[in-house]
Amino acid sequence: MTANLTLFFLTVFLAAAVVGWEWPYIAKLMPVYVAAIPGLLLGLVQLYRDVTGWEGHRGGREGGMEMDEVFMTGLDRRTEMRRTFVFFAWFIGGALAIWLLGIVIALPFLALLYALVEGKEKWTVSLLMGVGTFLFIWGLFEYLFEMKWPPGAFFR
Numbered sequence: 634m635t636a637n638l639t640l641f642f643l644t645v646f647l648a649a650a651v652v653g654w655e656w657p658y659i660a661k662l663m664p665v666y667v668a669a670i671p672g673l674l675l676g677l678v679q680l681y682r683d684v685t686g687w688e689g690h691r692g693g694r695e696g697g698m699e700m701d702e703v704f705m706t707g708l709d710r711r712t713e714m715r716r717t718f719v720f721f722a723w724f725i726g727g728a729l730a731i732w733l734l735g736i737v738i739a740l741p742f743l744a745l746l747y748a749l750v751e752g753k754e755k756w757t758v759s760l761l762m763g764v765g766t767f768l769f770i771w772g773l774f775e776y777l778f779e780m781k782w783p784p785g786a787f788f789r
Contacts, residue, residue, distance in 0.1 A: 636680070636683040636684065639676060639679045639680045639683050640680070642672065642676050642679075643673065643676040643677070643680060645672075646668075646669050646670075646672035646673040646676055647669075647673060649664060649665065649668065649669035649672075650665055650669040650670055650673060653665040653669065719751075723743075723747065723751075726743075727739070727740075727743050730742065730743060731785070732785060732786055733785045733786050733787050734785040734787060734788075735782060735783065735784045735785035735788060736770065736782045737767070737770055737771055737775070737782050738785065739785070740766055740767075740770055741763040741764065741766040741767035741770070742763065744759075744762045744763050744765075744766040745759050745760060745762060745763030745766075746759075748762045748763075770782075
């Protein structure tokens with residue numbers, strides 16, 4: 634079964650490499666050199682593992698990889714509903730903030746608020762997270778890539 638999935642991914646990565654190979658260098662940098670070729674190499678390694686039954690450091694034991702301990706936790710219905718509501722409130726609030734303020738303003742603000750409210754961080758840590766998020770978004774996309782994010786609805 635896993636060999637079929639491996640062959641599927643090998644086909645996808647090979648097709649991506651072949652299709653993108655004739656593109657100009659800047660256009661194929663990410664899809665071919667960063668995704669397709671490494672994906673193809675990793676797929677070949679996985680195919681070798683599927684075919685030979687090589688298990689690596691596990692010593693040939695059957696079954697899945699050993700992971701961390703499994704904890705069975707049962708939450709009451711009220712806690713589950715509260716956590717679900719809080720998750721969707723942050724999600725919808727974030728989407729609305731991005732729509733109204735734009736991504737460059739909204740994401741740092743959301744990082745700051747989330748760290749303060751949900752993370753219960755100090756103001757200094759939260760402020761550093763917000764500033765760091767702003768510098769990342771602005772510095773990477775707007776300054777380095779010269780890609781301008783669309784303004785929010787308030788600034789149009």
